[in-house]
Amino acid sequence: xxxxxxxxxxxxxxxxxxxxxxxxxxxxxxxxxxxxxxxxxxxxxxxxxxxxxxxxxxxxxxxxxxxxxxxxxxxxxxxxxxxxxxxxxxxxxxxxxxxxxxxxxxxxxxxxxxxxxxxxxxxxxxxxxxxxxxxxxxxxxxxxxxxxxxxxxxxxxxxxxxxxx
Numbered sequence: 001x002x003x004x005x006x007x008x009x010x011x012x013x014x015x016x017x018x019x020x021x022x023x024x025x026x027x028x029x030x031x032x033x034x035x036x037x038x039x040x041x042x043x044x045x046x047x048x049x050x051x052x053x054x055x056x057x058x059x060x061x062x063x064x065x066x067x068x069x070x071x072x073x074x075x076x077x078x079x080x081x082x083x084x085x086x087x088x089x090x091x092x093x094x095x096x097x098x099x100x101x102x103x104x105x106x107x108x109x110x111x112x113x114x115x116x117x118x119x120x121x122x123x124x125x126x127x128x129x130x131x132x133x134x135x136x137x138x139x140x141x142x143x144x145x146x147x148x149x150x151x152x153x154x155x156x157x158x159x160x161x162x163x164x165x
Contacts, residue, residue: 028151042121047091051076055084056093056110056118064107066099075163 036050043053055074059065062073071081085108088094093114099105119126133141 038122038125042118045121046117048093049084049087051080052084052087055081056088059088059094059108060110060115064097064109066105066107067096070108075159 039053040050043050046053048056051074055070055076058070058073063070065073067081067085068078070085071078074081074084076084085094085096089096092111094108094110096106096108099107136144
C-alpha cells in the first residue's frame with residue numbers, strides 16, 4: 001500500500017532520519033557486544049584475560065611500545081599494566097626489550113611466532129567479513145571505511161573527555 005502524502009513531508013523525513021540514526025547507533029552497540037563476546041571466547045581459548053588480549057592487540061598493531069604508553073592507550077593503571085605484561089610474557093606472547101633510543105627504557109613487542117594461533121581463531125570472522133565486503137562496490141567500501149574511521153575518532157574524543165574529568 002503506497003504511503004499517503006502528508007501535509008508536512010519534512011516532518012516525515014525528519015522522523016525517518018531519526019530512526020535511521022538510531023538504527024546506526026543500535027547497530028554499533030550490538031557490533032560492540034558481538035566483538036567483545038568473540039574476543040572473550042578467543043581469549044578463553046588462548047588462556048588470556050580480556051584485558052590481556054586487548055593489550056596484545058594494541059602491542060601487535062601499534063608496537064613496540066613502552067609500558068607507560070601502552071597503559072595510557074589501554075586506559076589502565078601502570079601497576080595493572082605490569083601484571084598484564086607479566087602474564088603475556090610468561091605465556092610467550094610478548095618480549096620486553098631495551099629501547100634502542102634510551103637504554104634505560106623498555107619497549108614491549110609482540111612475538112610473531114604465536115600469530116598463526118591467534119589468526120586461526122579469528123579466521124571465521126575474517127572469512128565472513130571478506131564475503132560481506134565482496135557485496136559492496138569500491139566506493140561503498142571507501143564510504144564505510146571513512147564512517148568507521150570517523151566513528152573511532154568520535155569514540156576517542158569521548159574517551160579523552162571522560163578521562164580528563
